Every structure is written in structure tokens, then in C-alpha cells.
Amino acid sequence: MDPVLPQRFKERYSSIVDDPEALFTCLMSMPPKSFRVNTLKTSAENVKARFNEYGLKITGVPWSNGAFTTDSLEIGSTLEHFLGHIYIQELSSMLPPIIMQKEIEQSHLVLDACAAPGSKSTQISAIMQNSGTLVANDVDYGRIRALKFNLEKCGVLNSVIINQDLRYFPNLQFDSVLLDAPCSAEGTIRKSYSALKLWSEKKVFGSAKLQQQLITKAYDLLKPGGVMVYSTCTFAPEEDEAIIDWLIQKRPDAKLENISIEGLKYSHGIEDWNGLKFSDEVRKAIRIFPHYNNSEGFFLAKVKKND
């Protein structure tokens, strides 16, 4: 039986998306295969030339020099994949390190708080050009193996892998923090029907409670003047704007930064949801609906800790 979107799911999101039918149709289609060039090992020009020799068509995206899509199902069978010259990664998942690129470049100590399997950690290390220290943490020991494998495959030298529940993380102070929080993963429905089958509002509410604890701790690990990016791969405002609003209330020195990515379509955070009213600061956050850029769904907020 073909999977269908639950009626309740449709009801929830019809009011916050510009074209609900376009979203729901897109969610029932597979996303394109995509990958990122690992600049620790090669360049986008080299990869383009090699794929051209192979006769594998790849297409760049307007918002990043190193991100490509392809119709080919065989990018995993290339020498470049074996060597870690490319990293197979969903397009939206590349965005968190991109929106904090300047801050990462100036950082000596960066935390990827929920790092496994390592797609964003490898991207952060590439931005740091293997200098400074990247602390890649994950609570799930079973996923640490994949994290280690991917970091080493990509030639990452500046990493320290930690296996710790973020809520009990030692009180270090980081220049930049990425919290790509565990979530109800509604944005991944296109590639994972299990996310659709397991969807429920109860799951959304359950994720939100954990996210409140995680964002508070992640923020407390940030140096004054530092920047944290909070991201999820879900549309649920309970896990997105409400979590940012929670942080602003709990930590008054937290200020949102505007996000601008040239060539990427997105919408801004919403101030009202199901009777809840959020701070107008949350409008600075952005939401990527899958039909905007033929990707998966994502939510991103960039938070600065004032000096």
C-alpha cells in the first residue's frame, strides 16, 4: 500500500506553508541524490572534471560552490566516494555549517553537540581547514563508530570525539556551537517512509521537552560573543520556534541573528502557532520546505550570546 500523509499532519501545516498541495505532493516523491565536495581532500573543480570523465551528470546548487545533485544512483560506486573526496549528504543538512561559516572560520574551539554520523562535523572541520579543535559529541555510543569512520575517511585531524549526554556535558566554553537536535524528523519523510509511519503529535511533544533541555545546555557551553546554530529536520513549530522562544525567555542575553543564503528559497519563523505567541525574534529563524529547493525539510536559527 502506498504511504499517505495523515490528515492531522496536513491540517497542522496547511496554515504555515504558502502552497500546501505543492508541499504534500513533494513529500510523496523521492529527493534527488546529493553530495558535498570535501575540501580537506580535493576541490569542486576536480570532482566536476572527474564526474564528467565518468559520464555521470552532476548539477550544482545556486547557494553553495561545493554541493551537487545527480540523477545517478551510482555516486557511491566512484573512487571519489571511496577516498572521501565527496560526502553523500542531503542538501538541507549542509545548511547549518554554511550559515555559521564566518564564525567557524574565526573559532578555535567548536562543538558539534549531536554529531553522529558526522556529515556536519566533516563539513565544520573542512571550514576550519583542520586547525583548532572540533569536539564532536554524540549520546548514542552505537553511532560513534559511524562518526569515527566518517571523520577519518574525510581526513579530519582536528577532532575529539566524545560520547556524552549533552545535558551532563562538562562545563567547557566554546567559540561556536552547533546543536542539530534530535527531532521528529518530519523533514525526512521523502527519503524515509518510516518517519511518516512513526509520525504522531505525541512524538512532536516528546521531542520538544528534550530539545528545551538540550538548547539551554548547548547555549550555556557558548562563550560570551559566541554563536550557536540550532537546527532540526522537522516542520513542527513546537520543536522549532517554541524552542527558540523558550531559550530567549530563559537566557535573556540570547539574541537571534538574521540568516541570509543567496540562491536558497526559505520562509521565516512564525510568531503564532495553535494559540501560542512567540517572541518576534523568532522571525529571524528560517524554515526550508521541501518543495522550495527540491530538498528535505529543515529549520535553522542562529543565536548569539551577547558579551
Add this chain to the structure above:
Amino acid sequence: MIENCNKQEKLLVLEYLKERFGIEADLFSNYEFYSGGQGRVYLAPSGISNIQKIVTVGLSVARTSSTVKPTTNFFQSFGSFVKKNIVLPSKEKTLKYLKGEDFQLDELEMNSSTEGYVMIQYKSGNNTFFLGCGLFQNNWIKNVLPKEKRLDIKFI
């Protein structure tokens, strides 16, 4: 358990890399050597002693339990600095290597290498690729590519 390498272990690795592969020690001056479980030696940032509950760090350079064995990931990252004991298998044999199979080398492919661990290198047009480590014995390469890395590559 990750801890700073003792001087003896660090020297053992550095001398091996210099003697067998011609790699100069100052290449690693921006990083620190660490010792992990099972004789593994890692290269990672210095000044991390204040971080607790470390599972692992940086890049695994070599294993030193019985003899020194460089890792595939090390060659893939530092291959351009290797000056000797580089073998150059044909495309067909390179595909065997990537799948995890052993293969025999002819004189030209041996590239004057001596028996022991060697770096497997592949050239395609103007591109040179540093693939990983192999054990060279009796004109054969014994495949030491980790199982999880082995792939049936179609585009090379």
C-alpha cells in the same frame, strides 16, 4: 583510553615513517601524537587534556602492537608526502585492491619497493590517487584494507 604518546612510541612511529616512506617528522609539528587502545597511534590537536570522556581523537596514523603498520586513512591524507615504497598497480589490480582482494605485481608495478608495508597509488591521466596500505611479500600485495572500507568501484 586516549593519552599522549610516550616519547618512545612517538619516536618509533616517526622513525618508521621516515625510514620506510621518507616522511619528515616536521610535517606533523602542528599536531600531537596520542596513544589509544590496541597499540593505535593518533594524530590530533594539542591542548585537549581538559576535555573529559574522550572516545577517540583525530586520525589513526598507525598500529604499533607487533610491528608498525600505517593506516589506509593515513596514506589517503598524507600520501603526497610519501617518497618511497609506493606500488603502482594497473587499473584492473587497483579494482581488486578496492574490493579487498590480494593481487600479484609485475616488476614495473613494484616500483623498486622492498618487502613490508607499502602505499598503493593509482594514476589516471594527470591525477594521482593515494588509495591505502598493502603488505608487499613475494611479489604479492596482501590486502589489509579494512572490511568496512571495501567497495566494488565502477568509476575510477
